[in-house]
Amino acid sequence: MDRFNGPPSLMIVSDLDFTMVDHEDPENLSLLRFNSLWEAYYRQFSLLSDTEQRPHKLDVKMIYSSGILLDILPKGGGKGQALAYLLRKFKANGTTPLNSLVCGDSGNDADLFTIPQVYGVMVSNAQEELLQWHSENAKNNPNIIHSSERCASGIIQAIGKFSLGPDVSPRDFGKCRVNVFSPGPGFEVVKFYLFYERWRRAEVDKSDRIFQNLESSFYPLGNFVHPCGTEQPMNKCTDMMERLYGDKQGKRYRIWLDRVSTLRIGSDSWLVKFDKWESTGEERYCCLTTVLLTTKQAEESFTWMHIHQTWLDGLEAKDPSVWFL
Numbered sequence: 001m002d003r004f005n006g007p008p009s010l011m012i013v014s015d016l017d018f019t020m021v022d023h024e025d026p027e028n029l030s031l032l033r034f035n036s037l038w039e040a041y042y043r044q045f046s047l048l049s050d051t052e053q054r055p056h057k058l059d060v061k062m063i064y065s066s067g068i069l070l071d072i073l074p075k076g077g078g079k080g081q082a083l084a085y086l087l088r089k090f091k092a093n094g095t096t097p098l099n100s101l102v103c104g105d106s107g108n109d110a111d112l113f114t115i116p117q118v119y120g121v122m123v124s125n126a127q128e129e130l131l132q133w134h135s136e137n138a139k140n141n142p143n144i145i146h147s148s149e150r151c152a153s154g155i156i157q158a159i160g161k162f163s164l165g166p167d168v169s170p171r172d173f174g175k176c177r178v179n180v181f182s183p184g185p186g187f188e189v190v191k192f193y194l195f196y197e198r199w200r201r202a203e204v205d206k207s208d209r210i211f212q213n214l215e216s217s218f219y220p221l222g223n224f225v226h227p228c229g230t231e232q233p234m235n236k237c238t239d240m241m242e243r244l245y246g247d248k249q250g251k252r253y254r255i256w257l258d259r260v261s262t263l264r265i266g267s268d269s270w271l272v273k274f275d276k277w278e279s280t281g282e283e284r285y286c287c288l289t290t291v292l293l294t295t296k297q298a299e300e301s302f303t304w305m306h307i308h309q310t311w312l313d314g315l316e317a318k319d320p321s322v323w324f325l
Helices: 029-042 079-092 107-114 128-137 151-161 185-200 208-217 234-244
Strands: 010-014 046-050 060-065 069-074 100-104 119-122 144-146 218-225 231-233 253-266 269-280 283-295 302-311
Touching: 010 151, 029 046, 029 151, 029 185, 029 253, 079 107, 100 107, 100 151, 107 119, 107 128, 119 128, 119 151, 128 144, 185 234, 185 253, 185 269, 185 283, 185 302, 208 218, 208 234, 208 302, 218 234, 231 234, 234 302, 269 302
Parallel strands: 010 046, 010 100, 100 119, 119 144, 218 302
Antiparallel strands: 060 069, 218 231, 253 269, 269 283, 283 302
């Protein structure tokens, strides 16, 4: 919370299993859609909090959930009480979120929907006990919806339903008509690495126009530092990408960014840091990436001046040649 100069624009409070994460989605596409939306638009000015239960040694109350689970909680505890406490702390500090969205899938999430002045979404795969609680206690509350989408996709749907901010994931660009909300440096890095994933999966055309746009985005005298320590000019990156077109076609290859942070260091320059993840099948690698961007005059676009990557402990590629950018 200390990273905010004022109130967060949005706070999302959600379970992980079966609310955010869809265990019936083998490629995690729902979660990847939410990830790119969050990192591109929300990370810098918003909060995302999970509501997984923690053990306590107190007098208890019991909540039946998911049809097979029995949650045992402190009598004065629960997800709703925890959220109410957090909101009181925000209010005392003068940083109450402009909007809050609570998300749930089972009976132990019902307390979240009792907190006044928050929006709520029960994802489409919500358990019957939560739907029954809603029918008996909150069916006339217009600020609580039952989404038609599962898990993280249902949360995205609620963001749009309640007009809480951008609700089209960058992963959906090209599938629908999109108005980009104030593209900034966070959006720029998310957009580029989604393009890089699709380029290697051969999901975009290999056209001269696309490649010329790519070349114009890289400062020719800039440098790329590979996580193994080698350094090369930025123009070599475009040459390398041309050779990589379609090398991951038909494979379970994905890229996603996490912990994107941006810092303006000049009138037209930005420092962007993030964890860049890459997976092929069951193999996963990750490096800390720092990018120096400058804005192009009279254009809402950026030039990549410098890229520096460092392996995160335990997540380095055994064969460094499999990691290119």
